[in-house]
Amino acid sequence: MFRKKWKPNKSQRREFAEKMKDPEFAKAYYERREKRAEKRRSTSSFDYESAGGEYIPTKTQYEYALKLLSAKPSKEEVEACNYVIHGYNYQEKIHHDYIHIVNEYIRLCNSKERENGISF
Numbered sequence: 001m002f003r004k005k006w007k008p009n010k011s012q013r014r015e016f017a018e019k020m021k022d023p024e025f026a027k028a029y030y031e032r033r034e035k036r037a038e039k040r041r042s043t044s045s046f047d048y049e050s051a052g053g054e055y056i057p058t059k060t061q062y063e064y065a066l067k068l069l070s071a072k073p074s075k076e077e078v079e080a081c082n083y084v085i086h087g088y089n090y091q092e093k094i095h096h097d098y099i100h101i102v103n104e105y106i107r108l109c110n111s112k113e114r115e116n117g118i119s120f
Contacts, residue, residue, distance in 0.1 A: 054093035061102050062088035068105045077101055 080101035
């Protein structure tokens with residue numbers, strides 16, 4: 001049987017918001033919160049460095065990486081595009097952070113196309 005997670009009611013939320021207006025209380029609250037988070041992280045077996053994994057880029061990601069390279073990208077975007085292109089061409093896994101950068105560009109392009117009424 002699952003227990004329902006406790007949530008503050010309206011008056012409790014209002015009371016907490018009033019307390020957070022006091023800078024000393026707010027500072028102490030955030031310090032306590034950070035200490036709890038550090039304690040949980042220290043005993044956690046989760047590997048934060050390798051979180052997210054590695055994947056083989058898709059054809060769409062490859063095509064948009066090529067498109068991004070011709071659109072005056074930043075150094076970070078150039079590096080991501082190069083990894084995505086290499087990963088797709090050689091069917092090798094690359095870190096998800098590089099794929100994420102290309103996916104952001106895809107979303108940006110799709111939102112611009114929707115605004116302009118353009119579709120593929």
